[in-house]
Amino acid sequence: MSDKRVKTASDAALKIAVLDDEEHVRDAIASTLEHLGHEVVLCEDFPTLARALEGRVDVTMLDLRMPRVDGLEVIRRIATLATRPALVLLSGMDERVRRGAQRLAAEHGVVVLGALSKPFRLAALERLLRRVAPTERAPTRAPPPTLQAAALRAAIAGDELRVHYQPQVELATGRVVGLEALARWEHPTIGPISPGVFVPFAEDAGLIEALSDWVFRRAMEDIVWCASRGLALRLSLNCSVHSLKNPAFAARLDALIGETGCAYSQLALEVTETALVGSEPLPLEVLTRLAMRDVTMSIDDFGTGYANLEQLDRMPFGELKIDRRFAARALVDEHTRIIAENSVELAHRLGLHVVVEGVEDARVWAWARRTGSELGQGYFIARPMPRESVPAWVAAWARRVDDELDARAATPETARGPPRAQRPGGDARPGGSPAGRPAPLVNMNFKTCTLLLFATTEPT
Numbered sequence: 001m002s003d004k005r006v007k008t009a010s011d012a013a014l015k016i017a018v019l020d021d022e023e024h025v026r027d028a029i030a031s032t033l034e035h036l037g038h039e040v041v042l043c044e045d046f047p048t049l050a051r052a053l054e055g056r057v058d059v060t061m062l063d064l065r066m067p068r069v070d071g072l073e074v075i076r077r078i079a080t081l082a083t084r085p086a087l088v089l090l091s092g093m094d095e096r097v098r099r100g101a102q103r104l105a106a107e108h109g110v111v112v113l114g115a116l117s118k119p120f121r122l123a124a125l126e127r128l129l130r131r132v133a134p135t136e137r138a139p140t141r142a143p144p145p146t147l148q149a150a151a152l153r154a155a156i157a158g159d160e161l162r163v164h165y166q167p168q169v170e171l172a173t174g175r176v177v178g179l180e181a182l183a184r185w186e187h188p189t190i191g192p193i194s195p196g197v198f199v200p201f202a203e204d205a206g207l208i209e210a211l212s213d214w215v216f217r218r219a220m221e222d223i224v225w226c227a228s229r230g231l232a233l234r235l236s237l238n239c240s241v242h243s244l245k246n247p248a249f250a251a252r253l254d255a256l257i258g259e260t261g262c263a264y265s266q267l268a269l270e271v272t273e274t275a276l277v278g279s280e281p282l283p284l285e286v287l288t289r290l291a292m293r294d295v296t297m298s299i300d301d302f303g304t305g306y307a308n309l310e311q312l313d314r315m316p317f318g319e320l321k322i323d324r325r326f327a328a329r330a331l332v333d334e335h336t337r338i339i340a341e342n343s344v345e346l347a348h349r350l351g352l353h354v355v356v357e358g359v360e361d362a363r364v365w366a367w368a369r370r371t372g373s374e375l376g377q378g379y380f381i382a383r384p385m386p387r388e389s390v391p392a393w394v395a396a397w398a399r400r401v402d403d404e405l406d407a408r409a410a411t412p413e414t415a416r417g418p419p420r421a422q423r424p425g426g427d428a429r430p431g432g433s434p435a436g437r438p439a440p441l442v443n444m445n446f447k448t449c450t451l452l453l454f455a456t457t458e459p460t
């Protein structure tokens with residue numbers, strides 16, 4: 001690496017493939033990226049890109065207008081690959097074409113960081129690349145490992161699974177409100193397997209009930225453990241739609257509540273939007289019964305499916321979680337922003353409260369607050385962590401809030417980022433932490449929250 005290289009905002013070099021048919025454009029982009037300290041793979045056509053994608057690639061910069069296979073075709077082909085890097089679209093075309101391409105990518109499950117018109121400004125490119133959390137995305141992009149039902153069954157029985165917790169905080173005050181339980185599996189030979197892989201596998205293998213039972217029990221025990229340390233927190237559990245269709249589900253939940261001492265009113269059950277608008281409607285009876293017991297029913301990943309809120313309003317939901325990809329798009333695409341902000345408003349009018357997922361940086365944090373959403377969750381606040389790290393994180397979060405307040409009071413014009421020492425444990429991986437990023441501009445008006453936070457962190 002030459003001395004002239006500038007570190008990226010996230011301080012982590014990315015591997016970036018550039019697909020553009022014009023050699024001088026490829027070369028210009030390559031030198032810009034290398035200047036930023038990234039590793040570049042230049043591709044003149046799709047076959048070259050496909051070969052590059054057999055290895056690790058974090059981002060592909062893609063020219064939309066190319067002879068033979070155009071950018072749209074490339075997006076469709078990328079969607080079929082085992083590894084799908086995030087995209088930066090390059091074009092000199094009008095806004096509507098770029099938006100169409102972005103939607104096409106989203107429909108194929110390909111993440112688009114944003115679009116740049118050629119020629120673009122260095123700052124604009126840097127801003128888009130800052131949205132990548134390479135170390136976090138790598139495991140989910142790995143080709144799905146060959147799983148066997150017996151291995152998962154053994155993992156459930158043999159304590160190979162773990163539950164990590166990601167905090168949810170009140171956006172207006174910073175108060176820590178709850179934790180979302182996220183399953184983790186460290187396979188003895190394959191290594192860590194993403195829940196994005198093993199949860200659908202468990203559903204297909206008929207093991208989802210066993211998996212959910214294990215996760216729910218452990219998470220309920222852990223939330224009771226937190227309460228014993230003075231942290232009265234809500235627990236959000238991801239619930240497979242298979243479970244909700246099982247008439248025995250409510251009875252099993254009753255049993256777990258009885259055994260662990262967790263209260264129904266502490267629970268939120270998240271069901272993904274796509275599951276809710278699937279072919280068979282969910283049994284209203286099960287949902288209503290749970291809502292009657294004071295469980296908050298939550299629509300997860302809103303914005304990834306095609307549900308409209310009126311459709312969802314027929315079911316007894318109390319919470320809407322704006323999907324992180326939807327939130328990320330809202331920051332770069334005017335139309336998505338309008339739709340997202342209107343969704344928040346409509347949700348409020350329908351009596352739901354709103355959680356913004358994927359609060360990855362200060363910009364999403366600021367946007368989430370502007371929308372009037374109640375809660376935020378994401379790496380900017382904390383990465384998922386084991387239960388043991390929760391009390392220390394809550395205390396550190398309170399200090400972070402406090403520090404930012406102090407700094408703001410001392411130098412009102414100076415923006416400051418979260419303290420660099422802030423590194424929650426668990427899923428936190430070096431290089432991907434927002435703490436390592438340069439001073440984001442945050443306007444946290446947190447005076448009241450500091451008190452609240454300290455009030456909840458004192459052990460009893």
Ligand code: C2E
Nearest residue numbers: 182183195196199215238239240358359360377378379384
């Ligand atoms: P989810 O319920 O939407 O959970 C949020 C996912 O987004 C988590 O991924 C979390 O690590 C990730 N995340 C949180 N903040 C950020 C951020 O700022 N940026 C980015 N890029 N990602 C963020 P994870 O743990 O890999 O879980 C993936 C999905 O697997 C979950 O999505 C959930 O649908 C499912 N899942 C996880 N655990 C369970 C479980 O116990 N049961 C069921 N049925 N599903 C589960």
Ligand code: MG
Nearest residue numbers: 180238270300
């Ligand atoms: Mg969830």
Ligand code: MG
Nearest residue numbers: 300301321357
């Ligand atoms: Mg979600």
